[in-house]
Amino acid sequence: MSPRIPVTLVTGFLGAGKTTLLAQILEQTRQLRLAVLVNEFGEVSIDGALLREHERGEAVEIHDLAQGLVAYGEDSEFLPILREIRARRQLIDHVLIETSGLALPTAAMERLQSEELAADFVLDAVLAVVDTPLLLAGQLDPAPVASGLDPETDASVAELFALQLENADIVVLNKINDLSEDELLAAEARVRRLAPGVRFIELAYGARLDTRLTLGLRLHEAAAEAQGHHYGPIQNMPGLGLRPLANQHLLDGHSHSGLGAHRHGLQTHKHFHEHDPGWQSFMVRCQTPLQQVSLLDALRQLARSEPILRIKGFAAIADADAPLLVQGVRSRIEAVWQPGKSSLADTRIVVIGYHPNRARTLAHLQELTGHDWH
Numbered sequence: 001m002s003p004r005i006p007v008t009l010v011t012g013f014l015g016a017g018k019t020t021l022l023a024q025i026l027e028q029t030r031q032l033r034l035a036v037l038v039n040e041f042g043e044v045s046i047d048g049a050l051l052r053e054h055e056r057g058e059a060v061e062i063h064d065l066a067q068g069l070v071a072y073g074e075d076s077e078f079l080p081i082l083r084e085i086r087a088r089r090q091l092i093d094h095v096l097i098e099t100s101g102l103a104l105p106t107a108a109m110e111r112l113q114s115e116e117l118a119a120d121f122v123l124d125a126v127l128a129v130v131d132t133p134l135l136l137a138g139q140l141d142p143a144p145v146a147s148g149l150d151p152e153t154d155a156s157v158a159e160l161f162a163l164q165l166e167n168a169d170i171v172v173l174n175k176i177n178d179l180s181e182d183e184l185l186a187a188e189a190r191v192r193r194l195a196p197g198v199r200f201i202e203l204a205y206g207a208r209l210d211t212r213l214t215l216g217l218r219l220h221e222a223a224a225e226a227q228g229h230h231y232g233p234i235q236n237m238p239g240l241g242l243r244p245l246a247n248q249h250l251l252d253g254h255s256h257s258g259l260g261a262h263r264h265g266l267q268t269h270k271h272f273h274e275h276d277p278g279w280q281s282f283m284v285r286c287q288t289p290l291q292q293v294s295l296l297d298a299l300r301q302l303a304r305s306e307p308i309l310r311i312k313g314f315a316a317i318a319d320a321d322a323p324l325l326v327q328g329v330r331s332r333i334e335a336v337w338q339p340g341k342s343s344l345a346d347t348r349i350v351v352i353g354y355h356p357n358r359a360r361t362l363a364h365l366q367e368l369t370g371h372d373w374h
């Protein structure tokens with residue numbers, strides 16, 4: 001019998017850096033043939049388009065799953081894609097699944113353990129990517145510190161964040177380039193407090209992880225096959241010396257347990273945005289070329305005046321010969337040119353928020369950019 005295909009689930013709140021991390025993994029992991037399933041909340045696939053740039057002949061294939069419902073009841077795409085991968089199992093070494101920022105990994109975990117898939121796929125690890133500066137600012141906490149958002153939004157963010165951490169084997173502290181050692185220690189302590197069951201905490205500078213700490217960990221295989229097995233100390237983890245944790249003492253690999261193998265309480269969750277329908281996304285479009293500065297200013301102001309937590313899309317900028325990728329996490333808006341791609345006829349931006357108001361958003365963009373939006 002062929003060995004089961006390992007599957008890594010990458011979860012994390014909106015904008016934590018999941019796609020960037022996956023893109024780095026695709027660049028670094030030249031020796032493995034990878035299938036990537038990307039799932040995002042919103043009408044247009046931005047993440048899939050970005051990852052597709054890293055497709056490598058037959059070595060990396062990207063599958064877009066629509067509408068943020070990976071492996072949930074309504075998702076009719078997950079099983080067919082995995083069946084198709086199974087049919088080509090000699091050609092694929094590892095599957096990576098990016099869940100939407102509003103999803104929990106539990107539905108995919110459960111499907112992988114179903115009778116239909118368990119003989120061919122094995123969960124390798126569940127990673128939760130964290131926006132560490134936001135964590136340190138207390139804005140992902142159950143009692144958030146002055147986030148500028150309304151308390152209902154903060155509570156929903158905190159609930160989802162806690163559930164994502166709870167289901168993670170590995171928490172990846174991302175966006176840490178500008179953080180001090182003390183801040184990293186504080187972030188680790190905060191994760192430990194919020195999610196004592198997490199097995200490993202890893203540091204990602206600029207969304208880069210040592211792939212030996214990421215892929216092929218077989219954490220769930222061990223759990224399934226060695227009932228009650230105690231995991232070895234973290235010092236046994238491959239390649240650990242290459243990127244030491246800020247405080248290995250705190251994170252000795254089985255400090256979470258004494259409970260033996262870690263087991264997730266698998267159950268079919270409603271998708272989070274159904275459970276909490278306040279989360280909504282819509283697309284806004286503008287058919288005339290825009291000025292970069294006024295667009296970015298307008299988006300920054302928009303993210304301050306509306307309960308919008310994520311903005312992403314491609315903009316058509318006047319006199320530019322390439323599209324501008326626009327990315328916003330809360331009010332931090334960034335833009336990167338996409339050289340090599342043909343310029344666009346229109347601007348399409350996906351907005352995700354907690355009870356965001358479409359009419360107000362359009363009016364705001366219209367007023368600040370001087371162009372019609374619809």
Ligand SMILES: Nc1nc2c(ncn2[C@@H]2O[C@H](COP(=O)(O)OP(=O)(O)OP(=O)(O)O)[C@@H](O)[C@H]2O)c(=O)[nH]1
Pocket residue numbers: 012013014015016017018019020021040047100101102174175176177204205206207208310327328329334
């Ligand atoms: N400074 C900094 N920015 C980062 C880092 N990782 C990601 N980003 C930025 O954060 C923004 C969101 O990154 P994504 O990788 O799209 O985040 P995501 O988790 O896939 O987002 P969703 O799929 O919308 O939930 C982008 O503007 C990235 O460039 C990092 O390590 N440092």
